[in-house]
Amino acid sequence: MRVVITGGAGFIGSHLVDHYLNCGHELIVIDSLITGREENIKTHLNSSALQFLNMDVCNVSDVEGKVDLILHFASPASPFDYLKYPIETMKTASFGTYNMLELARKKNAKILLASTSEVYGDPEVHPQKEDYWGNVNPIGPRSVYDEGKRFAEAMTISYHRKFGIKTNIVRIFNTYGERMRSGDGRVIPTFITEALKNKPLPIFGDGKQTRSFCYISDMVQGIMRMAQIDYAMPVNLGNPLEYTVLELADIVKQLCSSTSTLEFLSLPENDPRKRKPDIRRAKELLGWEPQVELKQGLKKVIDWFRSKND
Numbered sequence: 001m002r003v004v005i006t007g008g009a010g011f012i013g014s015h016l017v018d019h020y021l022n023c024g025h026e027l028i029v030i031d032s033l034i035t036g037r038e039e040n041i042k043t044h045l046n047s048s049a050l051q052f053l054n055m056d057v058c059n060v061s062d063v064e065g066k067v068d069l070i071l072h073f074a075s076p077a078s079p080f081d082y083l084k085y086p087i088e089t090m091k092t093a094s095f096g097t098y099n100m101l102e103l104a105r106k107k108n109a110k111i112l113l114a115s116t117s118e119v120y121g122d123p124e125v126h127p128q129k130e131d132y133w134g135n136v137n138p139i140g141p142r143s144v145y146d147e148g149k150r151f152a153e154a155m156t157i158s159y160h161r162k163f164g165i166k167t168n169i170v171r172i173f174n175t176y177g178e179r180m181r182s183g184d185g186r187v188i189p190t191f192i193t194e195a196l197k198n199k200p201l202p203i204f205g206d207g208k209q210t211r212s213f214c215y216i217s218d219m220v221q222g223i224m225r226m227a228q229i230d231y232a233m234p235v236n237l238g239n240p241l242e243y244t245v246l247e248l249a250d251i252v253k254q255l256c257s258s259t260s261t262l263e264f265l266s267l268p269e270n271d272p273r274k275r276k277p278d279i280r281r282a283k284e285l286l287g288w289e290p291q292v293e294l295k296q297g298l299k300k301v302i303d304w305f306r307s308k309n310d
């Protein structure tokens with residue numbers, strides 16, 4: 001296949017690049033590097049199977065040659081990033097998604113949209129099933145991302161309904177792994193970076209809010225399987241095992257043999273109290289569920305962060 005991966009120099013995108021190249025596909029990676037790094041795909045930059053377009057998806061209306069599949073992952077994704085780039089985030093979700101849907105229509109290609117558990121907002125239903133419509137503050141600080149992705153989902157399903165193009169929507173829950181940026185503000189890279197330096201781990205609120213964490217290899221498997229089926233409704237991908245932020249801090253400290261203390265900070269506005277995917281749909285449709293236990297995945301990521309600091 002000839003596959004376009006937007007956001008392919010980012011954390012999840014670059015692992016998809018590895019995977020699809022290993023499977024023998026030809027790739028066009030589109031990335032503006034607003035939050036990604038060329039280094040993430042540097043081992044492939046000389047490969048004749050990969051073409052890298054350092055461009056904003058908002059400005060890409062066509063690519064040369066045939067396209068079979070578009071994996072649309074471009075978007076700032078961490079709260080630090082989308083609060084720093086609010087307008088860019090909304091433009092990427094709207095103009096960028098429109099451009100990729102038009103490209104799919106023109107090339108008769110399939111498109112998979114990377115959506116997010118954030119479309120559920122601060123959920124009143126637990127765990128979150130795909131038929132839950134969410135509880136999002138449309139003018140809250142996180143709305144640039146949440147509403148952006150909700151709009152992207154609405155546009156994707158509309159292209160499916162109006163033009164009959166093949167579309168997938170995956171709602172990704174917290175994913176972690178190698179190549180996350182230490183300064184991106186997400187809890188796992190932040191805890192690991194601080195724990196390795198024996199510095200205090202920042203805990204927002206009382207730390208009793210829960211999160212679930214999916215290791216990157218499981219996520220790549222889920223995405224790849226999703227891209228192989230014709231199913232246009234959203235599918236949750238994530239790990240249903242729930243941990244409080246305090247529990248996570250303890251595990252990271254242990255695995256890093258760290259003497260870090262905890263530093264309690266005020267809770268950001270509209271921070272969700274709970275997040276846990278109901279993954280029954282993914283299990284049924286894809287025969288997929290996460291395989292990597294939290295400690296097992298964290299050990300790999302800690303080793304990776306250690307190797308970066310050496």
Ligand SMILES: NC(=O)c1ccc[n+]([C@@H]2O[C@H](COP(=O)([O-])OP(=O)(O)OC[C@H]3O[C@@H](n4cnc5c(N)ncnc54)[C@H](O)[C@@H]3O)[C@@H](O)[C@H]2O)c1
Pocket residue numbers: 006007008009010011012013030031032033034035036037055056057058072073074075076077078081092096114115116117171172173174175176
């Ligand atoms: N990591 C997670 O836990 C998670 C959870 C839910 C959803 N997602 C979604 O998965 C996707 C990837 O997230 P990530 O964690 O890898 O984030 P990331 O920031 O590491 O990767 C995003 C990539 O998109 C690129 N990008 C952003 N705007 C662009 C634009 N307008 N044009 C071209 N490139 C652009 C960035 O430079 C970066 O390389 C995002 O769409 C995100 O919403 C991720």
